[in-house]
Amino acid sequence: MRNLTILKAGAAPIALGLALASAPAFAQTAEGEEGAEASAPPTIVVTGSRITNPNLEQSSPVQVVGAEDIAIDQATNAEELLVDLPGVVPGFGNNVNNGSGGFAALNLRGLGTNRNLVLLDGTRIVPSTLTSTTDLNIIPVALVERVEVVTGGASSVYGADAIAGVANFVLKDDFQGAEISSTMGITERGDGRRFRTDVTLGAGFDDGRGNVAVSIGYQNVNPVLQGDRDISSTVFFVDGSEVGSGTTLPTRLNGDQYDPDTGTLVPTYNTFDFAPYNYFQTPLERFNVFATANYEVSDGIELYTKGMFTKAEVKLRLAPSGLFGDTWQFPLNNPFITDAIRNSLCADNGIDAATCAAAGAATDPEDPNYVEVPTIINRRLVEQGARETTYTTNQFQIWAGVRGGLTSLLDYDVYATYGESDRNQRNINWGLKSRVQQALRAIDANTCADPSNGCVPINLFGDGQDVSAESIAFFNQPAGNTVSTSLTVVNASISGDLTEQGFLGAATPIGIAIGAEYRDYGASQISDVSFGTQDEVLGTGAPSPSYSGGYDVKEVFGEILIPLIEDSFIHSATIEAGLRYSDYSNTGGSTTWKAGGNIEPFEGLKFRGIYQRAVRSPNISELYLPVTTGLATLANDPCQGAYAATNPTLESICIAQGAPAGSIGSIPSPSAGQVNATSGGNPDLDVETAKSYTLGLVFTPSFIPRLTLTADYYNIKVEDAITSPTTGDVITPCFGTNSGTNAAPEYTNPNPDSPACERIGRNPLNGSLNGGGDTPGLLLPLTNQGTIVTKGVDARITYGLPTGFGGLDFDVGVNWVDSIKFQASPTSVNRECVGQYSSDCSFFNGEIVPEWAVNARATANIDGFGAISLRWRWIDGVRYEEAADPEGILEDYLSIPSYSYFDLNARADVSENMDLTFGVFNLFDKEPPNVSSYIGTTAQNSGNTYPSTYDVLGRRFSVTARLRF
Template sequence: MPERGGRGVPAPNPIPERLSRGAFQLRSLQKRDWKVTNNFKKTARFGLGVSAASIALSMVATPAFAQTTPAEDTTAAESDVIVVTGSLIRNPNLTASTPVASVGENEISLRQTTNAEQLIRDIPGVVPSIGSNVNNGNNGTSLVNLRGLGFQRNIVLLDGQRVIPADFNGAVDLNNIPVALVQRVDVLTGGASTTYGADAISGVVNFVTRPDFSGMDLQVQSGITEKGDGNQVRVDVTLGANFDDGKGNAILSLGYQQADPIYQGDRDAGIFGIGTTNGVAAGSSFTSTPTGISTDTADFQISPDGTSLVPFYQGFNFNPYNIFRTPFERFNMFGKARYEISDSVEVYSRGMFSKNKVSTIIAPSGIFGVPLTIPGNNPYLPVGIRNQLCGFAGISAAACPTATIPLPAVYRRTVEVGPRISEYITQQFDINVGAKVNITDSLTFDIYGSHGESENTQTQSGYVLNSRVQQALNATNTTTCLNTANNCVPLNLFGTITPAQAAFLNGQSTITNKTELSQVHGVLSGDFGFTSPAASEPVAFAVGGEYRNYTAQRIPDILALVPGELGGAGGAILPLNGGYDVREAFGELIAPLVADKPFFHELTVEAGVRYSKYKVDTAGSPKFSATTYKFAGTWAPVEALKIRGNYQRAVRAPNIGELFAPVVTGLTNLLVDPCAGAAPTTNANLRAICLAQGAPVGSIGAIQNPSAGQANVTGGGNPNLQPEKANSYTIGVVLQPREFLPNFTLTVDYYNIDVKNAITAATPADIINACFGNITASSATSAACTGIRRNAANGRLSGTSTATNPILGLPGPLTNNGRLKTDGIDLALNYSYDFDVVKLGLNFQGNWTHKQTFQASSTAYARDCVGYYSANCASIQPEYSFTQRTTLSFDSVDLSLLWRWIDKVEYEGAASDFLARGFTAANRRIFSGTVTGPSPLAGNTYDFNRIKAYSIFDLTTRVSVTDNLEVTLSAINLFDKKPPIVGGTTGSTSYNSGNTYPSTYDAIGRRYSATARLKF
């Protein structure tokens, strides 16, 4: 993860006028061309080749366009093509016991989203993951995180089939889902490994596309915020045709989506970084301008007149450089076709291609605690500063002018180089060809094969090359370096860096990630031809096998390979090359036992089993196997009431990254270091521990907390990992009192998921507590303490880790020692009533999460982050949340109001068990009071320890202008609800940004969207 993007930077002077309110001058430096380029021709050729099987059929089909009507939200049983989420048995007359929440086409249309992640994120029970509102920490993808158990523990499907993952962690990028063609989204939570294989521990998200579409559907959408920024555009055209008297159907969909960035400096909440512990709008890190130098005993900064070193006094405002929403551009093509060769055989194919570009923009690079040297006769070195540096190093006054003077740890924000920009360009294709053979009227064999490839190229620009910093300091005149390689330009570290100097320091690095997935899947489904004496439907089954082969590569360039070479980019990025394949056999059974009898309107039982055998593509790596199974049942004593339940054993095999990622030093979140400040001077055992971890003697009493709340952490893959095992069960009721309350449905489901042998790394608090939790009993020589390694220059847990000064920080290896548990209740309610003049539609989806605990090992604390936020808890997971939509439908107009509600949450230190969580009475609370400093929020009172319950309202009007033209208008965040303010380093870097949590709360403000949809 990159440096906190300005996040870790010290407090600034008031923002220069040229940077105020979003940094207009900065914008010219960061401007990106988000228009169609000539590269699209190359892209289109590539995509058309990939989708040839599907698109060829659509080209030869005779146009037989028919007018289509607005689609209503439907269930799987109402579709011509049956796509059941949660079971491989495709019988529309049988209902599975697994609860599935569906978002239908009507809701998708009202939301006017340009990206599937934006739609999924608001479903209660889904915790916001990496997406468009994550800047520092975004890897160019949009992911889904069900139940807060991690994006790697759920599967994303397209029409019930796996698609190519976007990275070596096995996650599917939602940026590549063709939203225009999606008929509904099914979200199944709880184990589904028996049906879909590994990774489905927390559930499945299945995007179901429209079947047998015939006609043309053109959608043009545009959106903009009330402040005039953040423009979004989406254009999609879908063509479909039936041919050969309905034996065949072909669909082709082309799309383009684009979104502009929204800068934190353009919103009052984010214009200035606010200290989490003091409420001062002044930044929080030591990397600033002018240059800072840290010694064993003190931190200094160049004085305003540039002649001496004085105690640190001035930070840096990084916020205007950062963004609340990442810019995004995508081209996509999707084609699918089917053809009935005979009454018994149907062939089908699907091809999809997408090319998308996501950019993250963070504050300028710099020199982050790097030990350097400088000649005493360097022309830019003021005499007063030179003499002070020689004094620190014990160099005599006589030797000082010609000596090589050490600079123990240098901090300098290189604003002259410009912001750091990571541009992620992803090209992905996935093709699928299959056939269905009707062996008998009740027996079908379905087989398909698919292959997908994804290539993600990250180009990092605006980074300082630390090796060139040292080269440029080794100069005795203003024109020539001692080493003239690369046309070296001497560096003025003690004043303003000139454009020529900045150009020499600036570096660009490229990292390419490639993944491939090949799979073959075959299933025989139908019924046994016999029926229980008390039932009306036969016993149904599905049996089959599946083969999947995954490979992944990471290819960094030479700059990314060198530890600490790119200033503020975290640790080295090392090559990765690995893969594995899996062979599986599975079976499912649904047996209706009783139907239409007193107290037994329905009684159905289900069972399933899957055996998986994995082979890892590395010599000496262990092979492993896993068996999953499920038991389920449905009992309806009367037609209006159904009781359902299921129990599942699920597994998740380690992914390629968890197995093969090299061990490197990166960054994690840690606000308070026990060795910081004066505490080690008054506690002998604490002092001994800090020294045993590598802190120099002279630093005791002067060690600072990690810069920007980010400490170094060292970890990587583990080839000895074994599969996770999870037990999950759900039990619920479905109420449909059709006789006395028609068009009403209520579902209530309790879920419980327990993941053992979880592949995890300990949280920063767990690592710190293992050593410092009981300071009187801790041994300085224990592994828990000596595993933590400090900066040899100043004792800190942060700084640029190099080969000569490795700052490993906290140990974070992956193990199978973790345990995850969560449970809660989902509630869904739907009701509609026709008043003749107007039709009322009500929809409610709510979630109560009782707990979601993570335990790093059997002896570690079981941390529950539900209802809490901190650096130990990633994205916010409230205890209660719901969405509620009210729609009034007139003859040709729909008026709809969406209410999204999130329960209150608190800072983790407010928990009653704060001591066990690693907090002390002194540090369990952060700032509460009046914000000060040069921020628009100054003078306002905030309590960073608590976020009140939060509501957002969206108003949408949809008008059928003609039979073929529909216009939808929306005001999103209708009442311009402001985001809660919690400070700049309260939580994890990815989710706590711009003094708030922009993935959970609306940091953008009121905005408007309009869509015109033309259908024939």
């Protein structure tokens, strides 16, 4: 088996350390028994230290995706390189549609996309969002040599945000020659086509003193609609019934639906199936350029630079927009309503018959008989077509630095980097509320009372599809915003050996690294008037107000790694420590540190451990986002339906929260399983802190050549976590649990004295938790009161078996999560979410975190042909959250069995310069589980399943051709 060796990271300003003798990143062809036994133990280059001595070994465990894995899996974007690693929970990616921000994100250990760092050659990348999240779509996949993931905290090495760890994309170094590759993939159903092509050129010059390389790439991913898959063609409620959105057609007024056959309002209504319009795979088009150069001016002085530019366009698609239960001022002289509708509206508002008739005959708003009544309207604007959102990101970053030997023992590295990202959001087919309100005030079928702006009246009645194209053109105005971020980093470090001799006679010298860093972050969100106004763009939930902010940080850091014993009464022992002091302009000073070591009683068995204190300073969104009202997931409202009128305590709570007394008994259920939620930034937030430790072993027995086993226990506790309450944290303390059904809830143990009751504000017209800007819904403020704890074990086994035809290699990675607990505040539920799913668990974790996860690969390397690889991914069975109320949920939705997926790939070495790779993914066309579209949060639980955890595309095929010369 070949060994991975220390690689200089091209233009990387931070040198990489050497890990323990651990599992190789990928299995290689076995070269025969004798050669394998004679070779040195396999090693991995890891992220996690600035100390550069290749003889020193760090104590932090690492997950590695190597070059062979990257090539044979035919990944088209960076998120695919990480998502199947045990311990990595899917973040926002191309399977998230409703709730996506148009970017792909990493979520380590399920602690959130904002609690890890994504690095490129060990350096920070300009974030793409106001929450300091790096968009994985900007990573130049064609140049990635390997990906190294260190979990459990790395703030002492890389600074804040690395609470859960880091993912470092290490690029190919000193590339020479040319490489052209193209990948084409498609699903068995004939949709979801993926295409990626890259051209990379590199050359050395001046007798090898310099190198320059450039890579140009293009990627295009076609969409897959939920309507084109059986599981998602119909929306299911948690009780198993086919129930879509209450914003439907024909029009509903104050909860009753218009009957076009009779011209009256009836108390029952049909729901709207919104799923078929949504994407299971969001379309993406990306163009990227990456260039790097380095030149050795003289001994001890090497200049280097690199730069990247990415333009990515992501599209989202939702069901048609509509009037989603807001309160409208409805004129009683509207020319499109019948006398029966007018009489119903008058009765709802206590208007006598004579006044009602006179209002209906009024000619315009100046008529003294003119009357408008507050009316809740639900109407799906199908005539307008599906809602579409396009995110266009333009990102660039440049690096420049100098490095070299300071002395015979020490190296230096000084660099600066600057990057900017602009992410433009453009919404079409959504509609503007103010213009719909203007169009409702009509003198006749063709004339608005206020004809400015080219107003055309809107007909919400008729047969349910009578909104004219002229009216749509009036109120269907585009809206959007631009999120801009910038990052400046200046870093200087010295690393190497402290002395020529080791400690206490050890042959390996002491390794050190010291340095200083300055970072400056800036961000802004600039919205047009429509997008920045609360409740103006129909169907958007929260507005996107304009705001800006920034902060800077000055840091000093140091590391030391001391070999204590070598080849004595034990084989080896090493200790290490690191310290970083940070001074933030927004939160002041903070200190992070690490201490650890490893001991090898005899060659082939090593124990390792490390303890770390990490911090995360609040990001710009958490500090400065204005308070706005958006949406949260809630299947049923305790105040809805008839039962509330039979329970005096429950009734009093509903009224105290703003529900009119007359609405009790008829408050409608949440629209499409969503309710209003009000939250925003908090400028008084402080840093959150994490304490983590890992304890593990590495076993490479000499009596079983080519076998490597690693196992590491991890424990991470985040205190003073920046969190907001979940919906359950607000609903349950106030109302208790539901003893009825989801359609007809019966909350029999409400507690009016609970402070949580004061965090709910209802629609003043009908008492619901839906409506316009006068309905705050659930109040979910950000605080430093949260606590997060996760612990478990990562294990990996690799083994290479030589054969007559080449070799068989096996690589098995296992993650066991013992616990992942989240408590938003001391009074909130301390919920356990490992192996469980619900709205509240999704609110924190995002995707499902199974108790067990396995990723195994068997590869047959065939001399003269190439390789055949079979990968098995296993997801442990999960269940509905134990702390949540299961009443009214279909039994089949309360658990998901374990899932196995198999991928088969084959690489054929056509010639010395060309190879072809063929792949079949989800080999047995495994269908995803059906748990309804209302059991989790909207972003993650979509199309009746969890599309980022379970494969929703079905069997698909891919082929890659690569030419090198």
